[in-house]
Amino acid sequence: MVAKSALRSRKRFGGSLQKYFLLDVAWTETPGRPAFLGSISLLASYWEILADWERVRHADYLLELAASMFPQPGPKPKAFRILHSELSSLASGETPSAAARKAEAAFLAVGGWGPDLGGCRRCGLPPGLLGRKEARAIRFLLSEGRFLCGGCAASGGLSISLGAVRTWKALQSSSPSLLRRLRIPNNILEELQGVIPEYIELHLGKSFRSLGSRKKG
Numbered sequence: 001m002v003a004k005s006a007l008r009s010r011k012r013f014g015g016s017l018q019k020y021f022l023l024d025v026a027w028t029e030t031p032g033r034p035a036f037l038g039s040i041s042l043l044a045s046y047w048e049i050l051a052d053w054e055r056v057r058h059a060d061y062l063l064e065l066a067a068s069m070f071p072q073p074g075p076k077p078k079a080f081r082i083l084h085s086e087l088s089s090l091a092s093g094e095t096p097s098a099a100a101r102k103a104e105a106a107f108l109a110v111g112g113w114g115p116d117l118g119g120c121r122r123c124g125l126p127p128g129l130l131g132r133k134e135a136r137a138i139r140f141l142l143s144e145g146r147f148l149c150g151g152c153a154a155s156g157g158l159s160i161s162l163g164a165v166r167t168w169k170a171l172q173s174s175s176p177s178l179l180r181r182l183r184i185p186n187n188i189l190e191e192l193q194g195v196i197p198e199y200i201e202l203h204l205g206k207s208f209r210s211l212g213s214r215k216k217g
């Protein structure tokens with residue numbers, strides 16, 4: 001009875017509004033019988049996302065990304081905390097592309113996709129120890145998830161600045177509170193926009209509808 005009326009009301013909302021709420025839903029399942037809905041409570045609302053189309057577009061992207069990167073059933077507490085934190089940030093006015101890059105980098109790290117930004121693939125120098133010459137002309141190798149410093153790279157890969165490498169590395173800490181505090185300068189943000197989504201698309205083998213018309217930076 002309760003389950004039936006809940007199903008009916010879900011139909012009425014067309015499935016589009018629940019995305020912007022975090023609900024705690026409890027139900028019991030008995031084999032061979034319909035699930036019995038116990039309770040629903042509202043834990044958080046991301047309602048302010050609806051105030052702005054860019055927020056909506058990016059929130060949908062984060063949801064699509066999380067579902068694609070973590071498709072297996074069962075709890076994913078780390079990925080879930082990142083998703084919740086970045087949706088909350090979007091709702092409270094974070095630059096949409098910053099929320100997207102933060103979630104992407106953190107999801108990649110949590111899911112074990114790297115990339116390994118600890119040091120140059122050839123000479124091993126970490127980003128923090130690169131001299132002026134090595135820091136110039138860094139190339140990021142999309143397929144390998146590594147970078148070559150300016151001293152080792154001849155060609156190939158994507159050009160990436162030292163600032164972008166260090167920012168991406170910081171985002172890999174994937175701690176929601178650190179992600180929230182981190183302010184990404186606009187030029188770095190634009191640069192990462194041209195690299196991280198490419199990396200995800202290559203390694204996940206799919207492109208994302210929700211950001212289909214994104215500008216490449």
Ligand SMILES: [Zn+2]
Pocket residue numbers: 120121122123124125148149150151152153
């Ligand atoms: Zn090197």
